[in-house]
Amino acid sequence: MISSAVALRMEGVSKAYPGTLAVDAVDFEARVGEVHALMGENGAGKSTLMKMLAGSFCDYTGRIAINGKEVKLHSPALAKAHGVGMIYQELSLARPISIAENLLVGRLPSRFGFMLDRPAMMEEASRCLERVGLDLDPKTPVDAISQHEAQLVEVAKVLGNDPSILVMDEPTSALSRDETERLFAIMRKLKKAGLTIIYISHHLSEIFAVADRVTVLRDGQKIATRDVGAIAPSELVQMMVGEKIDEFYRRRTATVGRTVLKVRNLTRRGFFHDVSLHVKEGEIVGIAGLAGAGRTEVARSLCGLDPVDAGTVELDGRPLRQGSYEKAAGRGLYYLSEDRKRDGLFLRLSLRRNLLSALIAKNTTAGFHSDRRSGSTADAMIEELEIVAASPAADVGNLSGGNQQKALLGKWLAAEPRVLVLDEPTRGVDVKAKKKIHEAVIGLADRSKGIVLISSDLPELVGLSDRVVVMRTGRITGELSGEALNEESVLLAANGEREP
Amino acid sequence: MGCFVSDEFFTIKNQMGILNAVALLGIAASGMAFVTFSGHMADLSVPAIMAFSGIVTVAALPLGVVAAVGLGIAAGMAIGALNGLVVGLFRANPILWTLAVAFFMEGFMRFTWSNNQIYPDTAPVTAGAAFIGLFRVTVGPVPLIVVVMLLLFALGQVVLTRTRFGVETRLVGSSPAAAKTTGINVQRVVFVDFLAASVAASVAGIFLTSMNKLGVFYLGKGYDFKCVTAVVIGGMMLSGGRGHMLGVLGGVLVIGLLSNIMTFLGINTFQQNIVTGIIFIAVVWIQQSHLRRQGKDFV
Numbered sequence: 001m002i003s004s005a006v007a008l009r010m011e012g013v014s015k016a017y018p019g020t021l022a023v024d025a026v027d028f029e030a031r032v033g034e035v036h037a038l039m040g041e042n043g044a045g046k047s048t049l050m051k052m053l054a055g056s057f058c059d060y061t062g063r064i065a066i067n068g069k070e071v072k073l074h075s076p077a078l079a080k081a082h083g084v085g086m087i088y089q090e091l092s093l094a095r096p097i098s099i100a101e102n103l104l105v106g107r108l109p110s111r112f113g114f115m116l117d118r119p120a121m122m123e124e125a126s127r128c129l130e131r132v133g134l135d136l137d138p139k140t141p142v143d144a145i146s147q148h149e150a151q152l153v154e155v156a157k158v159l160g161n162d163p164s165i166l167v168m169d170e171p172t173s174a175l176s177r178d179e180t181e182r183l184f185a186i187m188r189k190l191k192k193a194g195l196t197i198i199y200i201s202h203h204l205s206e207i208f209a210v211a212d213r214v215t216v217l218r219d220g221q222k223i224a225t226r227d228v229g230a231i232a233p234s235e236l237v238q239m240m241v242g243e244k245i246d247e248f249y250r251r252r253t254a255t256v257g258r259t260v261l262k263v264r265n266l267t268r269r270g271f272f273h274d275v276s277l278h279v280k281e282g283e284i285v286g287i288a289g290l291a292g293a294g295r296t297e298v299a300r301s302l303c304g305l306d307p308v309d310a311g312t313v314e315l316d317g318r319p320l321r322q323g324s325y326e327k328a329a330g331r332g333l334y335y336l337s338e339d340r341k342r343d344g345l346f347l348r349l350s351l352r353r354n355l356l357s358a359l360i361a362k363n364t365t366a367g368f369h370s371d372r373r374s375g376s377t378a379d380a381m382i383e384e385l386e387i388v389a390a391s392p393a394a395d396v397g398n399l400s401g402g403n404q405q406k407a408l409l410g411k412w413l414a415a416e417p418r419v420l421v422l423d424e425p426t427r428g429v430d431v432k433a434k435k436k437i438h439e440a441v442i443g444l445a446d447r448s449k450g451i452v453l454i455s456s457d458l459p460e461l462v463g464l465s466d467r468v469v470v471m472r473t474g475r476i477t478g479e480l481s482g483e484a485l486n487e488e489s490v491l492l493a494a495n496g497e498r499e500p
Numbered sequence: 501m502g503c504f505v506s507d508e509f510f511t512i513k514n515q516m517g518i519l520n521a522v523a524l525l526g527i528a529a530s531g532m533a534f535v536t537f538s539g540h541m542a543d544l545s546v547p548a549i550m551a552f553s554g555i556v557t558v559a560a561l562p563l564g565v566v567a568a569v570g571l572g573i574a575a576g577m578a579i580g581a582l583n584g585l586v587v588g589l590f591r592a593n594p595i596l597w598t599l600a601v602a603f604f605m606e607g608f609m610r611f612t613w614s615n616n617q618i619y620p621d622t623a624p625v626t627a628g629a630a631f632i633g634l635f636r637v638t639v640g641p642v643p644l645i646v647v648v649m650l651l652l653f654a655l656g657q658v659v660l661t662r663t664r665f666g667v668e669t670r671l672v673g674s675s676p677a678a679a680k681t682t683g684i685n686v687q688r689v690v691f692v693d694f695l696a697a698s699v700a701a702s703v704a705g706i707f708l709t710s711m712n713k714l715g716v717f718y719l720g721k722g723y724d725f726k727c728v729t730a731v732v733i734g735g736m737m738l739s740g741g742r743g744h745m746l747g748v749l750g751g752v753l754v755i756g757l758l759s760n761i762m763t764f765l766g767i768n769t770f771q772q773n774i775v776t777g778i779i780f781i782a783v784v785w786i787q788q789s790h791l792r793r794q795g796k797d798f799v
Contacts, residue, residue, distance in 0.1 A: 305680070305681065325680065325681070325683060326683050326684070326685045328683075329682070329683025330683065334683070335681055337678075337681050342677055342678075343677035343678050343680065343681045344678055345675070345678055346671055346674040346675050346678050346679075347674070347675065348674050348675075348742065349670070349671070349674050349741065353670075353671075357671055357682050358682055358683060360664055360667055360668060360671075360684070361683075364663075364664040367663050367664055367665070368662055368663055368664070369662060369663055369664045369666070369667050370662070411682070
């Protein structure tokens, strides 16, 4: 029930950060009862535009009107009062506390003005859960429910404040296909009830599944707003990148050498069981599986970052000591973290320092360390990966997501690994950065390095890997390669629908 | 500014006096800087380490000055090693843990030495006399403690910028989790950082004991906070990974100058403490708001 009534109108809004104009005179309009997708590469300005709407900045310029009334969104409280609800990738729920308390935080019903009114709380919480189609006991702690349910509880929590505009920033990144479908069904229900939803996502398929209109941003500027029904995916991608990109994946013929990494019967109770795999020089081995299949857990344990209960790992024919990542890294087995901000990059240090951080041991003689021994390695990496930064001395934390991810990869490229374990190497990065990262990974394999690749991006996993090992509920269920390796076969195997 | 306060301010005697007065603080702060730099804020057991190394040195004087000083430093390092082990390996909160160690050590020292001050035998030509003289030794015109302080800062600067350990400390201070996935032995780095703090505190404690001619559990009181203040005024971020040793030396000198000027003005010690406290708050506030303005208060 899309009416022509405008719920949100932003006129000529801009926001500058030191050195960059993140949002540059953007006009944006969302109608009552529509799902309006916001697309663009990383650094295009989507997040900044939405933060503006959420009241994160008191120094934006331009005009914002909600339901025809001009408003100033200079604080999160003001934004909330004007009916803006935000759902971020990271959930804002307090884990050990009950769903009900999470839902009603800030507006808990009370008796005599100071006693918590439990029955009223449970009743109100049930009503909130019903709106998002969840049949859960509100007394359950958030700890005890699944990621997907937590996501919906978050939606219910925000809806509790009665917003007229709901912003969802990559809400499906932690959800499986089924769970995504269920979220979409609820979104459709909500928009029928007159809610305006602004939806940010990198997944084209999701946009076409759920959105009515789409607005594309590039380099802080608005490119266009179009009806989703009247635009082709390739056209949308074109608008995002601004130039024609060639076919993404080219089948390469790997020249494989000796076995460099051998994992035998690795087990960590409660996480994964009896995992065996091997990687040869010059080979890219993918690990496929749904969220919760244990891919990351296997990767971390085989590198020595997490403990194991049984099994062995051999690098170049010699066993690795378990639970000692320093030893593994010293011998050239590196792990690229799935979360660059948490345990990948040194955000407050310079790009150069980050790129050279894995070379410290190499640049040390008799305890003394000098970057000069690396010569122009950092500059070479910046050039090779086309990392965009003011200078090599710029803080990595100030770079855009795609460039941060390139820097993270550059750190390991500089270290010349024997085996590199890549955990979601292109999560949340734009198309161009993704291409660059893929080229670098293939280049690494061509230089006879072994690569283990974990990715939830199916085309990427299938396109880059020479072989794919499929995991399901903590066990390896099979292996796909050659003709048998395609997106469909991997997906079916990961879901346990078909024996690979 | 000092020259307006007193004609004596600019005399070499006064300037050397300032250096002399801040030397103990400087020595202790040069070690504390490693802990702050590694992202562990502060080692609050510094006063306990100072007192303990002093007491042990005095108690061990019958073995000779050199052996006694060696044992004193070793005693202080034992505490530092314990700190490094517990904070590094078991990830204890550094503030709470070192506070607990300080509390424990005070009790331990009062119990062991029955709450007494212990005095060295100061008869001429004994180890005790030599020990008492330690604080008053000069190298040419410069007091030994000033030389030691400057040496420690120079050494600290070289270690932090030119050695593997220093660079790794910077990475650990910036993000321990990222340092771990980079292949750095985070536990070992943190261990050595706390050990460095304890060595410096032990040296300061032994000089302080020599100056006071007695060893007692409360020597070193107040040095914990004064060290952190010097480190922070010197531009080191409490959150770790940013700053350098020469800045910390600057911070130490600022504190020395301030207290010298305030003394000339006739401001008493308690009021001076108030001023130091206010300066600390102001500096931390400026650091934080600076970070926030740049949108860098992540981590």
